[in-house]
Amino acid sequence: MSNMVRKASVFEILNHWSLAVSFFILTVSGFGFLYHIEGVGSIFGGFNQMKTIHNWAGVVFSVSLFFTLFSYIVEALSISGDDIAWIFKGGGYFSKKTVVPPQGKLNTGQKLYYLTVLIAGIAITATGLVIWLRPEMADIRKWILLSHLVHNISFVFMVIAIPLHIYLATLANPGTVRIMFYGTVPVEWARKRHPKWVQKIGA
Amino acid sequence: MNKKHRINPTIKLFYGVEGPNDKPKKGGGLPEDVFVSGDAKFPYVATTYRVSEHWQTGVLTRHLPWMQELMPQQFVEISKELAAEKGVKNGDKINVSSARGKVWAIAMVTDRFKPFKIMNSTVHQVGLPWCFGWQYPEDGSGGDSSNLLTPTIGDANTMIPETKAFMVNVEKA
Amino acid sequence: MTRKALLISPEACIGCRGCQIACKEWNQLPATKTINKGTVENPPDLNANLYNKIRYVELPSEANMVRWLFVSQRCMHCEDAGCMKICPAPGALYKTKEGAVAFNKDKCIGCKLCAAGCPFNVPRFDEKDKISKCHLCSDRITEGLSPACAKTCPTGAIQYGDRDGIISDSKKPGYEKLYGQADLGGLGVLYAFKDAPKLYGLDEKPAIPESIVFWHNVLKPLAYIGLGGAVAASLLHYVAFGPKKDEEVKKDE
Ligand code: SF4
Ligand code: SF4
Ligand code: SF4
Numbered sequence: 035m036s037n038m039v040r041k042a043s044v045f046e047i048l049n050h051w052s053l054a055v056s057f058f059i060l061t062v063s064g065f066g067f068l069y070h071i072e073g074v075g076s077i078f079g080g081f082n083q084m085k086t087i088h089n090w091a092g093v094v095f096s097v098s099l100f101f102t103l104f105s106y107i108v109e110a111l112s113i114s115g116d117d118i119a120w121i122f123k124g125g126g127y128f129s130k131k132t133v134v135p136p137q138g139k140l141n142t143g144q145k146l147y148y149l150t151v152l153i154a155g156i157a158i159t160a161t162g163l164v165i166w167l168r169p170e171m172a173d174i175r176k177w178i179l180l181s182h183l184v185h186n187i188s189f190v191f192m193v194i195a196i197p198l199h200i201y202l203a204t205l206a207n208p209g210t211v212r213i214m215f216y217g218t219v220p221v222e223w224a225r226k227r228h229p230k231w232v233q234k235i236g237a
Numbered sequence: 238m239n240k241k242h243r244i245n246p247t248i249k250l251f252y253g254v255e256g257p258n259d260k261p262k263k264g265g266g267l268p269e270d271v272f273v274s275g276d277a278k279f280p281y282v283a284t285t286y287r288v289s290e291h292w293q294t295g296v297l298t299r300h301l302p303w304m305q306e307l308m309p310q311q312f313v314e315i316s317k318e319l320a321a322e323k324g325v326k327n328g329d330k331i332n333v334s335s336a337r338g339k340v341w342a343i344a345m346v347t348d349r350f351k352p353f354k355i356m357n358s359t360v361h362q363v364g365l366p367w368c369f370g371w372q373y374p375e376d377g378s379g380g381d382s383s384n385l386l387t388p389t390i391g392d393a394n395t396m397i398p399e400t401k402a403f404m405v406n407v408e409k410a
Numbered sequence: 411m412t413r414k415a416l417l418i419s420p421e422a423c424i425g426c427r428g429c430q431i432a433c434k435e436w437n438q439l440p441a442t443k444t445i446n447k448g449t450v451e452n453p454p455d456l457n458a459n460l461y462n463k464i465r466y467v468e469l470p471s472e473a474n475m476v477r478w479l480f481v482s483q484r485c486m487h488c489e490d491a492g493c494m495k496i497c498p499a500p501g502a503l504y505k506t507k508e509g510a511v512a513f514n515k516d517k518c519i520g521c522k523l524c525a526a527g528c529p530f531n532v533p534r535f536d537e538k539d540k541i542s543k544c545h546l547c548s549d550r551i552t553e554g555l556s557p558a559c560a561k562t563c564p565t566g567a568i569q570y571g572d573r574d575g576i577i578s579d580s581k582k583p584g585y586e587k588l589y590g591q592a593d594l595g596g597l598g599v600l601y602a603f604k605d606a607p608k609l610y611g612l613d614e615k616p617a618i619p620e621s622i623v624f625w626h627n628v629l630k631p632l633a634y635i636g637l638g639g640a641v642a643a644s645l646l647h648y649v650a651f652g653p654k655k656d657e658e659v660k661k662d663e
Contacts, residue, residue, distance in 0.1 A: 290427070307431070343448060347468065
């Protein structure tokens with residue numbers, strides 16, 4: 035395995051799974067609530083239980099989201115000219131001939147995706163907590179309405195961003211999904227897709 | 238009116254008098270009803286009434302939680318003018334006292350009571366119900382009956398105990 | 411089934427609050443411990459055990475006249491009900507065939523969103539956080555009885571009947587405004603007012619909060635379209651451009 039490099043630590047792998055599973059539960063139950071889908075309710079053992087599960091899955095999601103800060107936030111915020119160029123080239127996804135500028139540990143798309151999920155995740159967590167815990171405040175009705183709105187707007191962002199993320203990490207970029215299981219990638223693969231990172235770690 | 242009369246001479250006094258100066262008879266009633274009626278210590282006219290939530294003294298209805306919920310405590314209705322004079326706010330606990338006794342009541346400051354103009358002076362009136370007191374509610378949160386304030390006299394025409402007009406003082410508790 | 415409704419005439423109400431107690435009796439709701447707060451009005455607000463309440467409105471006196479209005483407050487049984495719109499639990503709130511907005515505590519999940527959705531601030535919650543409110547005596551009216559509060563009212567200040575009939579009945583001289591005829595698709599509780607609704611403590615133009623309307627009309631479909639669109643776009647991309655195979659990735663040299 036000498037030609038492998040580690041891209042994700044064991045903790046990062048587990049944390050990502052916790053995010054993925056909690057997100058899945060949250061989305062399915064969320065759609066159940068949104069559209070009164072009785073079938074979804076019964077999967078969770080009724081709407082009452084679904085509410086409890088939704089709330090606690092939200093806690094798991096937000097804690098995992100918090101831990102991702104240590105892994106990605108510095109990288110996601112280091113934006114350079116290469117990132118701008120990457121965007122103009124559509125990440126190389128719309129033509130086989132395009133040569134994209136060299137990328138670090140996260141490519142521009144991954145950075146943007148991370149920031150989207152982070153912001154939407156914080157918003158959806160904070161507003162979810164307001165709706166759940168309903169703090170004693172004078173204007174609580176206004177806060178609930180605002181939270182309900184923001185919770186749903188964030189949800190829309192999430193349900194668009196995450197399927198794309200799944201597609202890009204599986205079908206669109208073969209060889210990527212193994213990071214979710216092993217955390218390692220072949221050096222050759224990394225050199226092609228994340229040359230700046232490979233250079234940095236000197237592999 | 239004859240200056241000698243401190244009170245309505247035609248009312249029925251439920252006590253005896255004796256001697257040349259109408260001194261109250263020993264054990265024969267309440268001298269307060271005669272001798273303190275015009276006292277400046279009790280400058281306000283008071284009246285009593287029932288509420289629809291309690292029957293008579295409330296001795297039956299105060300045991301019904303639904304009725305207690307609607308009408309839980311002794312109150313006194315006073316005009317905005319008198320409240321301003323006394324520095325009383327709506328909902329304050331105030332003391333209503335007469336020569337005969339004292340009860341606390343929650344002030345209801347309202348336009349439903351208005352000061353009278355009588356012979357160029359302003360006369361205030363207050364009103365309170367008499368459906369509270371005695372043993373229930375046991376924690377005493379209901380307050381006492383306004384019957385503790387009323388005189389022991391009979392109405393001039395009917396001899397019915399006159400509990401509808403008497404003199405009191407009100408002050409913040 | 412024709413839609414049923416209540417007609418409330420505050421000027422005919424004598425403030426006896428028989429309706430408050432009749433409701434408690436029919437619905438077997440316990441009393442709460444109250445105190446006098448300087449008003450006859452009690453309890454101070456609707457609660458899980460108080461589905462209707464007389465509000466006492468004392469208007470400033472003019473020329474020594476006191477105007478004391480007794481306004482019944484309860485669920486309005488809106489045609490377009492904000493509580494039902496926002497409620498995430500199917501069956502927790504439902505319309506009866508008479509047009510009453512009734513509830514089922516077993517289905518309610520206790521999220522309390524309906525309280526934010528109601529333009530009249532009606533829903534209250536019991537100790538298990540389940541919705542509690544006037545249900546227009548849905549159990550009585552299906553049997554052809556009138557609601558307990560209307561039945562007990564000694565002056566006819568609360569009247570029950572076919573909504574259309576009530577609307578034509580209410581057109582009496584002196585009653586300027588029929589409240590709730592068209593608002594929110596038509597309320598199931600109508601008020602015969604002699605003055606502006608504001609005087610009686612009601613909104614001139616009650617409406618479901620805009621954010622809920624926006625959420626219902628735009629965000630809800632967008633969640634479906636967004637998810638479907640993202641999946642469809644991914645598949646489309648796969649078909650049109652195919653994956654970025656390792657051997658095809660070009661290095662910038
Ligand atoms: S008044 Fe409020 S609780 Fe009643 S039906 Fe209308 S929105 Fe729902
Ligand atoms: S508290 Fe109950 S009735 Fe109200 S919105 Fe939530 S589930 Fe629906
Ligand atoms: S209609 Fe029935 S539930 Fe509603 S307030 Fe009247 S008595 Fe209570």
